[in-house]
Amino acid sequence: xxxxxxxxxxxxKSQFGIxxxxxxxxxxxxxxxxxxALGPTPFPSIADLREWDLKxxxxxxxFYMPFCDLCCLCxxxxxxxxxxxxxxxxxxxxxxxxRIVLLACCIGAATHTSHARHLLEHLISKYGRxxxxxxxxxxxxxxxxxxxxxxxxxxxxxxxxxxVLDYVEEQIVHLLSATHTGQEGAYKDFESKVFHAGMIDHxxxxxxxIAQISALGLPKAEPxxxxxxxxxxxxxxxxxxxxxxxxxxxxxxxIMDYMEELGLQDGIELCGICCTAHDLARYNPKAKIIGPxxxxxxxxxxxxxxxxxxxEQCIRSDxxxxxxxxxxxxxxxxxxxxxxxxxxxxxPPDEVVRDLVEGNTPGVLILDPRKVGEVAxxxxxxxxxxxxxxxxxxxxxxxIEGAKRCRRCDDCRRSCxxxxxxxxxMARAAxxxxxxxxxxxxxxxxxxxxxxxxxxxxxxxxxMVKAAEKEIKEERYKIRAGRGAIQDVEIRNVGxxxxxxxIPGVIAFVGCANYPRGGVEVAEMADEFAMRRYxxxxxxxxxxSMAMYKDEGGKTIYEKYPGGFDAGGVSNVGSCxxxxxxxxAAIKIASIFAKRRLRANYEEIADYILNRxxxxxxxxxxxxxxxxxxxxxxxxxxxxxxVGPHGSKYRRMLLGRMEDEESWKxxxxxxxDKVYVGPTPEHLFYAAETKDEAMVTIAKLCMxxxxxxxxxxxxxxxxxxxxxxxxxxxxxxxxxxxxxKADIPIxxxxxxxxxxEEKGWRETVIPDPTLLPRLIRVQKG
Amino acid sequence: xxxxxxxxIAEVPGPKKALLIPKPDVAAALLKRSRRPLMIxxxxxxxxxxxxxPVLEYLIQxxxxxxxxxxxxxxxxxxxxxxxxxxAGYMPAMEIAERLRDGSWRxxxxxxxxxxxxxxxxxxxxxxxxxxxxxxxxxxxxxxSLDRFYQxxxxxxxxxxxxxxxxxxxxxxxxxxxxx
Ligand code: SF4
Ligand code: SF4
Ligand code: SF4
Numbered sequence: 001x002x003x004x005x006x007x008x009x010x011x012x013k014s015q016f017g018i019x020x021x022x023x024x025x026x027x028x029x030x031x032x033x034x035x036x037a038l039g040p041t042p043f044p045s046i047a048d049l050r051e052w053d054l055k056x057x058x059x060x061x062x063f064y065m066p067f068c069d070l071c072c073l074c075x076x077x078x079x080x081x082x083x084x085x086x087x088x089x090x091x092x093x094x095x096x097x098x099r100i101v102l103l104a105c106c107i108g109a110a111t112h113t114s115h116a117r118h119l120l121e122h123l124i125s126k127y128g129r130x131x132x133x134x135x136x137x138x139x140x141x142x143x144x145x146x147x148x149x150x151x152x153x154x155x156x157x158x159x160x161x162x163x164v165l166d167y168v169e170e171q172i173v174h175l176l177s178a179t180h181t182g183q184e185g186a187y188k189d190f191e192s193k194v195f196h197a198g199m200i201d202h203x204x205x206x207x208x209x210i211a212q213i214s215a216l217g218l219p220k221a222e223p224x225x226x227x228x229x230x231x232x233x234x235x236x237x238x239x240x241x242x243x244x245x246x247x248x249x250x251x252x253x254x255i256m257d258y259m260e261e262l263g264l265q266d267g268i269e270l271c272g273i274c275c276t277a278h279d280l281a282r283y284n285p286k287a288k289i290i291g292p293x294x295x296x297x298x299x300x301x302x303x304x305x306x307x308x309x310x311x312e313q314c315i316r317s318d319x320x321x322x323x324x325x326x327x328x329x330x331x332x333x334x335x336x337x338x339x340x341x342x343x344x345x346x347x348p349p350d351e352v353v354r355d356l357v358e359g360n361t362p363g364v365l366i367l368d369p370r371k372v373g374e375v376a377x378x379x380x381x382x383x384x385x386x387x388x389x390x391x392x393x394x395x396x397x398x399x400i401e402g403a404k405r406c407r408r409c410d411d412c413r414r415s416c417x418x419x420x421x422x423x424x425x426m427a428r429a430a431x432x433x434x435x436x437x438x439x440x441x442x443x444x445x446x447x448x449x450x451x452x453x454x455x456x457x458x459x460x461x462x463x464m465v466k467a468a469e470k471e472i473k474e475e476r477y478k479i480r481a482g483r484g485a486i487q488d489v490e491i492r493n494v495g496x497x498x499x500x501x502x503i504p505g506v507i508a509f510v511g512c513a514n515y516p517r518g519g520v521e522v523a524e525m526a527d528e529f530a531m532r533r534y535x536x537x538x539x540x541x542x543x544x545s546m547a548m549y550k551d552e553g554g555k556t557i558y559e560k561y562p563g564g565f566d567a568g569g570v571s572n573v574g575s576c577x578x579x580x581x582x583x584x585a586a587i588k589i590a591s592i593f594a595k596r597r598l599r600a601n602y603e604e605i606a607d608y609i610l611n612r613x614x615x616x617x618x619x620x621x622x623x624x625x626x627x628x629x630x631x632x633x634x635x636x637x638x639x640x641x642x643v644g645p646h647g648s649k650y651r652r653m654l655l656g657r658m659e660d661e662e663s664w665k666x667x668x669x670x671x672x673d674k675v676y677v678g679p680t681p682e683h684l685f686y687a688a689e690t691k692d693e694a695m696v697t698i699a700k701l702c703m704x705x706x707x708x709x710x711x712x713x714x715x716x717x718x719x720x721x722x723x724x725x726x727x728x729x730x731x732x733x734x735x736x737x738x739x740x741k742a743d744i745p746i747x748x749x750x751x752x753x754x755x756x757e758e759k760g761w762r763e764t765v766i767p768d769p770t771l772l773p774r775l776i777r778v779q780k781g
Numbered sequence: 782x783x784x785x786x787x788x789x790i791a792e793v794p795g796p797k798k799a800l801l802i803p804k805p806d807v808a809a810a811l812l813k814r815s816r817r818p819l820m821i822x823x824x825x826x827x828x829x830x831x832x833x834x835p836v837l838e839y840l841i842q843x844x845x846x847x848x849x850x851x852x853x854x855x856x857x858x859x860x861x862x863x864x865x866x867x868x869a870g871y872m873p874a875m876e877i878a879e880r881l882r883d884g885s886w887r888x889x890x891x892x893x894x895x896x897x898x899x900x901x902x903x904x905x906x907x908x909x910x911x912x913x914x915x916x917x918x919x920x921x922x923x924x925x926s927l928d929r930f931y932q933x934x935x936x937x938x939x940x941x942x943x944x945x946x947x948x949x950x951x952x953x954x955x956x957x958x959x960x961x
Pocket of ligand 3: 455
């Protein structure tokens with residue numbers, strides 16, 4: 001069956017238009033029931049959307065910032081690629097940098113795909129291939145917008161998703177092969193492949209999330225899912241505590257089920273870090289969330305978890321070393337992260353439990369989620385009384401004595417990604433004042449690089465955790481459980497105001513926790529835009545960080561704003577793989593609200609989104625290769641992404657040039673004329689230096705050529721208002737965004753008119769914008 | 782710590798490393814020799830405003846005395862404008878960098894491309910990457926870092942120096958330019 005699909009797809013590409021072939025091959029299960037005509041690019045190969053990619057790359061040009069002058073990928077190297085030099089294989093620096101970006105995106109896409117495959121196999125073995133997909137009952141008709149758009153099929157069962165993953169895996173192999181020495185060399189083609197990797201990644205994320213939503217009963221497009229407890233202080237330390245870390249929820253779900261089977265749901269605390277925590281809380285709201293990825297060390301070292309269960313992705317590679325420090329047994333559950341542990345999958349659970357409890361082994365590998373459930377629960381019950389919450393955090397006296405040994409050598413600071421002034425805080429601590437260290441913890445990403453470099457071996461991160469102990473204990477917040485997909489009816493309600501610009505934008509806070517100045521900045525940004533009645537959505541670590549601050553009234557952002565996909569709503573969509581629903585929402589605006597054909601019609605839908613849907617992704621703490629591939633999936637769809645300053649380490653931006661008028665011309669689909677629409681949106685990928693800069697730019701990047709005058713006036717009001725508040729002056733580029741006088745916000749009309757006059761502004765028309773000549777309705781000539 | 786090692790220990794650049802500005806006079810001579818210099822001030826220079834002796838004052842002096850227009854990144858612009866500093870322009874750091882890379886950019890004033898770009902106050906790693914982008918892709922552009930950390934991807938950089946010494950260095954540079 002899988003092979004059959006592959007062959008047929010090949011045939012389809014070479015004989016576009018012979019739709020019958022596809023319907024016969026893939027159709028047995030799915031196709032006959034989907035009336036919609038097949039679009040031009042079902043299951044696109046790595047070059048099928050190249051024309052679209054090159055079009056957007058013409059406008060948003062890569063700016064490369066190499067990490068170093070060298071390439072060291074093959075044995076002809078190392079090669080010095082400085083300036084105009086080429087490597088022994090002939091590659092130049094732009095080619096090399098774009099190759100690295102592609103590698104990162106292939107890693108990201110492969111990671112989600114492997115996760116999706118693993119999850120799907122597990123769910124199929126448990127529930128069967130015929131298990132129906134259901135992501136929102138009658139509220140969600142378009143269950144898999146990305147799959148429908150990219151593949152041109154409409155999956156109905158878990159089994160149908162296998163065909164999607166077959167395609168995804170094949171594409172990743174082709175993409176990865178292009179990075180081999182002596183293959184692709186042109187930076188533009190690497191970049192086109194980067195977009196392809198991103199699109200493929202979004203497919204994988206969609207498969208994974210709709211499979212688990214359907215089979216595990218996670219919230220189904222629920223605007224008001226339950227509030228979950230989050231924070232280091234939410235765990236009842238009197239009970240045995242099991243901590244789950246990672247992204248693949250089945251082992252954690254089976255722990256929860258086993259606890260319930262034994263009636264122990266109130267006798268054991270089950271909590272999580274990173275996306276497994278999100279998905280576990282979606283599975284059962286009794287689960288507790290500790291926090292984002294950067295909370296791993298502080299929580300493990302606190303000694304609170306009695307058993308640590310890791311699955312896959314974003315787990316510290318030294319998880320076992322850290323677990324051993326606090327005498328907490330570790331259970332690895334994924335082939336992708338075995339931590340060097342013995343495979344005990346086939347051993348009787350009680351034997352494994354005995355070995356863990358007696359300390360015969362510091363951890364085990366168990367590749368059967370059900371068995372993980374049993375072993376984790378039994379071990380936690382037995383080990384908790386023995387461990388007595390043994391912790392790896394020093395007491396205050398030890399801290400002060402340690403600080404006295406500090407040589408002020410600066411090595412810790414020079415190793416710290418955030419350049420935190422640890423030596424000064426140590427000097428204060430040596431005097432008995434630990435506040436400086438406590439304060440640093442807020443900006444610390446918990447990487448422990450400082451400790452590894454300290455010549456006198458001070459456990460610096462642990463010192464900070466001790467210094468901030470009081471605050472940590474009070475860390476108790478509320479987050480809404482991940483809601484999953486966006487309902488069709490929500491899309492219908494907001495489609496028109498978004499496309500016309502009257503809802504000023506959709507802002508998605510996504511990605512990891514590599515923040516330059518702590519997670520509070522994400523919370524502040526989200527609050528600002530929710531207050532301004534943008535649609536605010538979030539996933540992953542960003543969704544958690546947003547929850548971890550309270551307003552003066554003691555409310556977190558999720559308690560303050562409703563959870564719908566609506567103006568002024570703040571929704572937690574879910575884990576990283578739930579990012580698919582954010583892309584899906586943009587796609588559904590084109591298909592459900594605007595009734596554009598969806599099926600295998602990628603270019604047209606992306607063109608629609610780029611020109612009409614004012615959505616912006618913000619990955620303030622992006623660090624991973626997955627974040628890179630998620631972002632690139634958004635770029636191909638025409639959605640700009642802003643990253644925090646650390647995101648400059650992705651080594652390449654995609655920047656528009658506001659003054660380059662030619663690049664801001666689109667076709668007017670009504671007349672075929674080329675019309676200047678201003679730099680909307682100005683950039684596709686860009687790292688902001690500060691939170692203030694990001695906020696102003698978010699407002700700016702929400703503008704789209706299709707905004708109505710009323711919509712543009714609203715968007716300009718927010719842009720100008722934020723610019724004035726944060727910079728104290730009017731932005732000097734307002735004239736680029738005013739097409740007719742009706743675009744000018746009424747309250748500042750005179751001031752703006754004066755500015756326009758100074759700049760020699762001329763009125764332009766508002767077209768029916770498109771970059772695709774084939775969408776021009778009246779062909780000229 | 783050696784003065785001309787990268788400030789962030791792991792940020793090792795490759796074969797082409799910045800020349801060290803051994804003393805302020807050398808920087809002054811380089812700036813005087815430039816036909817079209819530009820100074821780009823980032824967010825961290827603005828944070829120095831809180832210091833007793835704000836480096837920013839010296840940077841303004843350098844800009845005025847040396848005839849070096851001062852531009853700001855978006856991360857710095859607000860505070861500078863609020864303080865009444867006359868800026869040649871302001872943009873996100875990434876946008877300025879991308880334009881500096883492009884030899885056909887006519888500059889903030891439209892008078893033609895810059896031949897020397899002085900950077901100060903970007904977060905170290907952002908400065909690192911931007912200077913690398915310019916080193917590899919901006920033909921004919923000389924870059925100079927006036928931060929208190931060695932920036933190996935610049936053409937010229939100050940060494941790693943303590944804050945006090947840095948303030949003195951920047952002050953001495955301003956004075957050298959004022960002396961003409
Ligand atoms: S891949 Fe090319 S540039 Fe890289 S080390 Fe090999 S020959 Fe040199
Ligand atoms: S653990 Fe914190 S303080 Fe230490 S290097 Fe990492 S971010 Fe810096
Ligand atoms: S590395 Fe250790 S000894 Fe050196 S300044 Fe930091 S804490 Fe002190």
